[in-house]
Amino acid sequence: MERADATSPTPTVNGDEANFRKYLGDGGNESAKDLEKVMSHVEERKAPEDKRVSKDLDDPMNWPLGRRVYHTTVPAFLALCVTFGSSVYSPGISEVAEKFNVSLTVSLLGLSLYVLGLAFGPMIAAPLSETRGRLAVYRMSIPLAAAFTLGAGLSQNMASLAVCRFFAGFFGSPCLAVGAGTIADIWPPVNRALATSVYLLAPFLGPALGPAVGGFAAQNKGWRWTQWPILMVLGACGLYSLGMKETYMKIILQKRMTARNGAPPPRTGPSGLTALKFLLTVTLVRPVYMLFAEPIVCFLSVYIGFNFAVLFGFFDAFPIVFGEVYHFDLGLTGLSFLGIGVGCLLAAVNVLLIDRLVYRKEYEKSLKQGKAGVVAPEHRLYAAMLGSLGPPVGLFWFAWTSRSDVHWISPILASIPFGWGNLMVFDEQGAEVLTGNTVYHQLGIAWATSLLGFISLALMPVPWIFFKFGPRIRQKSHYDTIKV
Template structure:
């Protein structure tokens, strides 16, 4: 996933900077986000300096003029497209992201079937989920430079069918290891939408109107894992486990059809095509050599995120918090069947329906984040505009959804832990999953906003990459020991252990709200100075 993302005054993952296209590499170039229509926060010089540090890389004098639209009303600018056309370009990436995340969990109801068919342990049966989730975190590394070079639409058109092909092979697998390998490559090829989908969203929606569109887009990859077990349980019981993969292919086909109805939205790609159509030469590359460009991508996509994860307290602690919550969500794919089948005698289909509660919690997080944006962040934004500060707002105003969500996580986990018993109705632990899912997505959305507002453009994208790296790694690993933990500790104490960890991590957004400015001031990276 869903690895997604928000920006500036309206919750979209792009920085508030007005950086001329092609003058220097930006976060939009690397992570598929448009940072061209926001507020100039004055940190472009530092980003440029860091870029040039890569073997004296691109110079700010690489070209004399900026590559830009003819004016604010240019009809070819996706921001000026009709509403219906914009909506289509929001729905298509959201559907692809839903497909990618749906593929992670749709196979989870088939674990017992795989055990019986191939005579494997419960841990080995979970590996097809683990390899897929791990690949979701690696795919963006490949997608980012391709998207920056060729545009977004070609990535969607190529990656989605490739994912379907590998899924087709997975469905015909004759042993667990073939299934694991093909599932890995399916996740790898489905995943690019998770990294560039928010960029497509930013391409067509102006900053000031982006909160609602972004929140609904980011909901899609979170709904996928909740929807997967619901559908997967029915097709596994009534058809076979192979139909979990055929179902994923149907989702991919529908997503592909939607993509065929879309157009390119990436600003740089559109402008370069227009230059070619007008018979004009393209601007010179900001990179003096292919080696420098390669070093730049390696630094931004791999080295810098890892460095920020260990060297930046804000990135490290917030990423750990988000990653743990995400990992618990994936642990439930193994825990829910164990709990509801052993305690309440649910069958596979009934257990799958329990995951609807996760979806309900995720849906409730969207209005929570939007309301915080409307009543807390937007007044600060308008005040900044009125004061002549260009709309710059302290990132800490992004933290209110996380502070609220931090209460929902332990509430849901402890509620689930001690009501999952025969003397209590099954409805109680099911409902307990709602505040957990609500808190989980609220914290993720808030964290993404906070990181990009704090570190801005290039460094903000690296901070989010660090977050995604840790999130998908833990999400892949947790299901492997969940069953052993629940059998060894019992349902109450196993779930409570997870709850205690969320309590220990609960202060993260609260501490950042109170001391964030001082912590930002000590950062070794350039941060927002408000």
């Protein structure tokens, strides 16, 4: 849950206070007063407990409840659509290989490159949202993702299909990077659990729903119809998002100053090649540096990376188990993924209960102790600690009951604790999409799934270790961390 709980960078306006005073002019007493309110407003937003004196109605945290709920559901809806697009293609892979006369491994490029696009897109979208705002990113990404999805559905060869799928994922992924920032813009940390649970649930339901829809589409209409549902949902997302407003306070303040004075505030940040260098540093160099220099970043990256691989590796088992062992057709095989969806729904409920029963008490305790509502980040690990038990249980259960002499409901039930645990721990993309199918045929269902189970078992202590030694690890950070 850390990703959505981390607040956006403290909103500031391009330029310091002195520049704004000069820009507004000495004679504008009203503007000067407005400046004072804006600058105090910015300072107030730094407070961890988000108890601001400002009643500025332009502040997203002061919006009416209905508007904030709407701005929560838009990124969640988009995240559902984009992750749905990753797995809906899977049931059509065999037909793609046959139609384009390529191997099954090559036809998997339509899946693996889409996931790769999901990984690369946020590298551009995240810094862009800091300079141009969240709304601009949403407005740009939806039509471009739809255009390349259309191209994928109309592709006449494997090369064009692979390229279009990559860019469909690339331009669809910004909602996964910017969505958490949108949630942080409009909900104070203490009230953010429900919104975060809704937002995190969507990317997990997407991959579970994709095969269910794609299976019937590929079976009855052909592989091209695995792309049309994505296009339809993207169109619905685009229409639904038309009512969105900007939520990033920095951009809201800039627009207010421009409207009041007829010109944008003076730029004091880098521009030209300097800006490009800064962008590359922030998006490429700094993350690599942090990966090797910051222990908590390194360990979390390895942990989440392995969870990604286990998730998609497990997905490879379903067509083999339900198609080859239980002889389900494509449509019914797709429906078997819904067990993971049920697990995700249960996890969302558990996350809310943990927040209300555990984290909220820590927050109130912090207020009573005069710590301004600051809670050690380790207290956000309760869900992950509990959820780490789910994947090993589900994987070993699935591995040794996926036999023709055992009823098909058993492996479906086994996928529920797997989905439950994965959402509790929090993950979303994988790098095993090219190799998993081969591994399952070489090792067999039981041992291939058990291999994933052993990996999950080895990773299970990680959240517990972070909870125990988190403060000590944070002390070794080169960056500012929460002091409690």
